[in-house]
């Protein structure tokens with residue numbers, strides 16, 4: 393009795409191969425210090441486990457609104473931004489109307505649409521990974537999508553799409569969900585638009601700044617939009633422990649966070665420069681906490697060579713435009729050193745093994 397719509401899907405996959413340097417999921421490289429953990433434990437102990445959490449997560453919402461410089465009326469919290477993506481796909485436009493998605497991008501946009509039976513208008517990016525505006529406008533005028541998802545910066549390519557192109561697409565009457573999961577690494581935002589327009593919302597998350605375990609995503613939009621979207625939200629969607637932990641971290645751990653984010657950005661530039669020096673590797677500029685790269689060998693071979701050297705990255709070569717590409721997250725300086733060394737060795741090894749075939 394399972395619908396064909398669901399049968400045709402494949403379950404979301406993550407990297408499970410064991411490795412001591414894990415740079416495959418764009419996680420924050422640092423856990424929080426002991427004093428913050430001690431404070432969390434103390435607060436967790438006070439939770440009445442038999443009670444439901446605050447359905448509105450009011451206190452956490454206040455802290456998060458303050459953290460992002462907006463009002464609580466402009467905020468919906470989700471069990472990760474993944475949940476909020478579902479809410480947007482459910483609530484914006486009728487379900488028979490399509491969703492525009494520039495690809496390759498974050499898979500949840502397409503998954504949420506497919507689960508709901510919504511058609512998608514997936515338009516491949518240009519060679520430079522920016523939006524192909526002409527092709528997009530053609531398809532949009534033909535197929536009339538009403539909702540569009542823009543990862544800003546895009547995952548897995550790392551670049552920011554041109555703002556003007558997103559605006560041109562919005563002018564076609566498309567509601568724009570701007571996913572700023574990597575905002576802290578890019579500094580670029582559509583926040584003003586989200587606060588002032590009824591056709592734009594911004595998504596943020598705590599996942600890429602050290603709190604992936606908590607599952608807290610944030611939707612920011614105009615009060616009128618937020619009020620409607622909030623009707624879709626499951627009650628109690630933010631667990632009690634997550635509410636408590638996020639509150640402690642965002643109040644006591646702010647300096648730690650800011651300092652470490654800066655370090656990740658600095659490391660991103662160092663790793664980028666290091667990769668540029670490796671022959672046979674092309675690395676693409678990034679405003680996120682990861683780097684996309686292409687080598688002269690198959691991505692699978694490079695992936696396996698890196699794994700032999702105890703380094704795990706993400707093979708993204710199956711995606712459109714990403715032939716021979718892999719994605720590496722920025723880790724701690726020591727992990728990044730190990731990655732750079734392993735990549736250099738892997739490429740040399742592959743060069744040697746190939747030349748002996750002749």
Ligand SMILES: *Cc1c(COP(=O)(O)O)cnc(C)c1O
Nearest residue numbers: 472473474498547573597599609
């Ligand atoms: C990692 C990521 C997210 C995070 O989703 P959560 O459910 O909040 O963990 C959202 N969007 C993009 C583009 C991402 O890369």
